Amino acid sequence: GQTSTGRDLAPRLAFRLGTGLSTDCIDLSIDPETKLLRQTKPVYGGNAQAIFTCDTMPQVVTIRAKAMSPMERDDSRKGEIIPTKVEIDMAQVRTKVTEKVKEEVTGVKLEDAPVIVSGGRGIGCPEPFKTTLKELADVLHGAVGASRPPADNGWVPEALHVGLTGKIVAPDIYIAIAISGASQHIAGCSGSKNIIAINKDPEANIFREAKFGVVGRYEEVIPAFTKKLRELLAG
Structure with a gap:
């Protein structure tokens, strides 16, 4: 997602994978000929929209919050869950949180x-x-x-x-x-x-x-x- 975490993670992931990146997308579709991901995003300060494609794999994008409506649930689709143990060497982490500022908003977010x-x-x-x-x-x-x-x-x-x-x-x-x-x-x-x-x-x-x-x-x-x-x- 086009969140603070997504904006931080996506470019790092794309760099590690040696692929391109499109951020703040508002629509996604598959090109019927190339089978590549068509990535639509606002340009020129939101005055226009442009469609991008990346010819490297895998495809990495971030999506603007609530840009697309959720698809209807399809119970016929099945997937395999593969448990994975992740071990992080904190000595290799070169970024750190120096301060957290909580939004002071009451009522509906x-x-x-x-x-x-x-x-x-x-x-x-x-x-x-x-x-x-x-x-x-x-x-x-x-x-x-x-x-x-x-x-x-x-x-x-x-x-x-x-x-x-x-x-x-x-x-x-x-x-x-x-x-x-x-x-x-x-x-x-x-x-x-x-x-x-x-x-x-x-x-x-x-x-x-x-x-x-x-x-x-x-x-x-x-x-x-x-x-x-x-x-x-x-x-």
């Missing part, structure tokens, strides 16, 4: 949330993330996220940053509030099944990525939206 309510620079200050956005997220049993500017400004913890240099998410519903839609942010949420954009700028790039959009000030739209959802869920 961002990567696991079925609904994410994210805010951007247009939110204006830290408070709405704790009130307006959190209230909507709570009604939908989701989590609060953010684009890079709020995280850089210290409005939210870095753990809530969604984007190319933050968390890669793929929820059922991604609500982007006051987010312009920079390619670096889209790269982090493009796997969402439904993107809902709320922005006062009708020309904001986020509307090109959204399935549904509302042009308006979030201060007016979100409280009304939250109130209506509560009424519908209560009924």
Whole structure:
């Protein structure tokens, strides 16, 4: 997987095996002629996708989290489990963990949330993330996220940053509030099944990525939206 462990292990493994490596893939398929693995991954900051093939064996790739839906279980398939004893000589290990920093996030973990309510620079200050956005997220049993500017400004913890240099998410519903839609942010949420954009700028790039959009000030739209959802869920 395209995790911190995967990003560390995959290149070491590829080097030891004398083969190539593709990281952060979002789709895999087999070329019918060459039988090689076709590896699709975002390029140019998420603005385009490219397909790579590696002509060496074995094929080594890392996959972006939730980039692909799991296959249906097939009980007819059988495999052999081969127990293997691994002995590690710690004297040969030249890397060491110097510090562990635990994410200070309560509630639903961002990567696991079925609904994410994210805010951007247009939110204006830290408070709405704790009130307006959190209230909507709570009604939908989701989590609060953010684009890079709020995280850089210290409005939210870095753990809530969604984007190319933050968390890669793929929820059922991604609500982007006051987010312009920079390619670096889209790269982090493009796997969402439904993107809902709320922005006062009708020309904001986020509307090109959204399935549904509302042009308006979030201060007016979100409280009304939250109130209506509560009424519908209560009924």
